[in-house]
Amino acid sequence: MTHPVSSHHHTRDGDRAPVAVVIDAGYDQHTIEEDILKPYGFRVIERACHGDAAAVVEAVREADAVLVRESPVTANAIDEMKHCRVIVRYGVGVDNIHRRRAAERGIYVANVPDYGVEEVSDHTLALLLSVLRRTAARDRAVREGMWNVARREPMHRIAGRTLGIIGYGRIGAAFHRKVSTLGFSETRVHDANGGVLPYGAVAADLDELIARSDVISLHLPLRPSTEKMISRERIAAMQPGTVIVNTSRGGLIDEESLVEALQSGHLGGAGLDVFADEPPAPDHPLLSTPNTVLSDHTAWYSEESVAELQTKAAQEVARVFAGEAPKHWVNRWD
Structure with missing residues (x-):
């Protein structure tokens, strides 16, 4: 079920293009995400945070969408977000994202459980x-x-x-x-x-x-x-x-x-x-x-699974900006 997102998420500064922030880019390129999000006018930018919660706060403040791997997206980071509508975990586990605070602010949290x-x-x-x-x-x-x-x-x-x-x-x-x-x-x-x-x-x-x-x-x-x-x-x-x-x-x-x-x-x-x-x-x-x-937390890895993961994560952002709920919505509030 699609849930109406809180009105503050629709605020835009003039012609401001929406921004998707990739935290700790672990992939060779992000052309997959850029191609999927291009119809919604997105700029995709990378921010290296290396697990530093304070760095995440700064990185996501202006984001409309956040794609994250292991770094923590804390309640504090979510409180500081001005525009964010969706946080997507590149992967399955979402223990590094404060799902309840995101739900309180009407921000979707989604994961990609069906890759790898x-x-x-x-x-x-x-x-x-x-x-x-x-x-x-x-x-x-x-x-x-x-x-x-x-x-x-x-x-x-x-x-x-x-x-x-x-x-x-x-x-x-x-x-x-x-x-x-x-x-x-x-x-x-x-x-x-x-x-x-x-x-x-x-x-x-x-x-x-x-x-x-x-x-x-x-x-x-x-x-x-x-x-x-x-x-x-x-x-x-x-x-x-x-x-x-x-x-x-x-x-x-x-x-x-x-x-x-x-x-x-x-x-x-x-x-x-x-x-x-x-x-x-x-x-x-x-x-x-x-x-x-x-082994070094690489069970998930193959060249094919990386492309699949990037594709499915970006598609979750696209769904939200198309007015739908994410397919794998993990902090449901309805």
């Missing part, structure tokens, strides 16, 4: 296989002149084991489709939305899934209700040798407890694309923890 599904599910599978088959460790060993030392790090057959998937949105479902060919004897799914599961998947209580799965993959957003949901107690309840894969948000896991469980050998390994704080500090214990495969 193939990439993230591919990357999850790659991390899973790399941990279970220890390919990163084998690569290092060969380069260091070691040969036939695999049995120092025992591996186990994938077929016949139990998979647990926590979160079953687009990415969780795509990952399940791809991983289902590996021969897991059982797939347990915990999904807060309670959607219909395909053949071969069984709905499970979270703690039951954690206690009975050999491999656990996380596919859900970071919210107050999910922060550190993989807690010290839940890690302790996992079967010895369990492997965890996380391509969602680092804050879902109690990292300190994860490190301890990996170091003690209680857990069999972890494949992580995300960390509680990014990038992790050079002395972060996960960087030297055994049988971890780590």
Whole structure:
């Protein structure tokens, strides 16, 4: 449903052209956004804020639309906006945007939840296989002149084991489709939305899934209700040798407890694309923890997914300036 936007957002200074501010441009160019927004008279400008909340306040003050990656769009930044009608997150998670304050001011917040599904599910599978088959460790060993030392790090057959998937949105479902060919004897799914599961998947209580799965993959957003949901107690309840894969948000896991469980050998390994704080500090214990495969929050990335993301983010701005509500409106006030 389209909601009439507060009148103060329609104020224009004479012939002032609307401005779309891209915070922390992470892309080679913004011709995609410029082409999509050209019919609405937009100028697209980039502002590097590097996570600095005060810099964001200054960058967005005159913006009619804001496109943002990780930098915080705080209540203060929203209060200072003179013209803004829509804030779009380049990506899925919107925990860096003060959605409630934006709603109070009649400013839409939208995200792009349906890009990179193939990439993230591919990357999850790659991390899973790399941990279970220890390919990163084998690569290092060969380069260091070691040969036939695999049995120092025992591996186990994938077929016949139990998979647990926590979160079953687009990415969780795509990952399940791809991983289902590996021969897991059982797939347990915990999904807060309670959607219909395909053949071969069984709905499970979270703690039951954690206690009975050999491999656990996380596919859900970071919210107050999910922060550190993989807690010290839940890690302790996992079967010895369990492997965890996380391509969602680092804050879902109690990292300190994860490190301890990996170091003690209680857990069999972890494949992580995300960390509680990014990038992790050079002395972060996960960087030297055994049988971890780590990547730099790049599960979402491919050349194709970047273009898709830029296109869909700009289309949300265009919808608002065409008098519609965003397709993926995440701070609804009606």
